[in-house]
Amino acid sequence: MRRPVIAGNWKMYKTQAEARAFMAKLLPLVANSQHCEIVVAPPYTALAATAEAAKGSTITVAAQNAHWEKEGAFTGEISMPMLVEAGCQGVILGHSERRHLFHETNENIAKKVRAALDNNLRPIVCVGELLHERESNLTHAILEKQFEGAFAALTADDFSRILLAYEPVWAIGTGRTATPEIAADAHRYLRELAQKRFSTEKASALRILYGGSVKPDNIKGLMAQVEIDGALVGGASLDAQSFASIVNF
Numbered sequence: 001m002r003r004p005v006i007a008g009n010w011k012m013y014k015t016q017a018e019a020r021a022f023m024a025k026l027l028p029l030v031a032n033s034q035h036c037e038i039v040v041a042p043p044y045t046a047l048a049a050t051a052e053a054a055k056g057s058t059i060t061v062a063a064q065n066a067h068w069e070k071e072g073a074f075t076g077e078i079s080m081p082m083l084v085e086a087g088c089q090g091v092i093l094g095h096s097e098r099r100h101l102f103h104e105t106n107e108n109i110a111k112k113v114r115a116a117l118d119n120n121l122r123p124i125v126c127v128g129e130l131l132h133e134r135e136s137n138l139t140h141a142i143l144e145k146q147f148e149g150a151f152a153a154l155t156a157d158d159f160s161r162i163l164l165a166y167e168p169v170w171a172i173g174t175g176r177t178a179t180p181e182i183a184a185d186a187h188r189y190l191r192e193l194a195q196k197r198f199s200t201e202k203a204s205a206l207r208i209l210y211g212g213s214v215k216p217d218n219i220k221g222l223m224a225q226v227e228i229d230g231a232l233v234g235g236a237s238l239d240a241q242s243f244a245s246i247v248n249f
């Protein structure tokens, strides 16, 4: 039985004060939500304030990106040990906005996955196809390339520490959710890749989150699919009430 994970990606939203106010609202709404893991991913400047507010609860904090080096002349970057110091337990890597707006490559994502694991941070690795790739029947080919690109150098034990998020780019922030069946088909394919690359046991333990316009009114249908082990939520995670409704699907 895979325990669901509901993760909120705040993107470039919320100051420290707003993060504290959000957590104060969210905590009582999910105080009895033992059925799933809850993760919030604030921007860098609000990580420590959010981690502080989450203390004593089951909510964990993840960052939205990080550099693979421990330190160095990398202006504007943040390292994995810095995230640990800020109170993070995880880090989102390879989000489509990083891949497409900031030109992140599979090669760099693989280095970040390695660095996260070496620093005891759980990577939440995002994969997903663009609309024209889906329309050209390239979805599986793209997923395979991104999967292999991020994970080829990992051992099976490393792999068991990862969360995977399937986020079709055409569904992110567009209000156009993948149907539960479309999402489940991609998840099944990703699990097959995990089985081929690692083992049946690791593949069946792998939790694959769906992301792309998840809202309180579509989470139930998505979670009814056995292949869907949770959600990575963008826009609808910014409001405590809406995020809590998704958590309590």
Ligand code: PEP
Binding pocket: 009, 011, 167, 171, 172, 173, 174, 175, 211, 212, 213, 214, 232, 233, 234, 235, 236
């Ligand atoms: C995301 O940012 O990972 C995401 C899925 O965004 P949204 O829920 O707004 O589509």
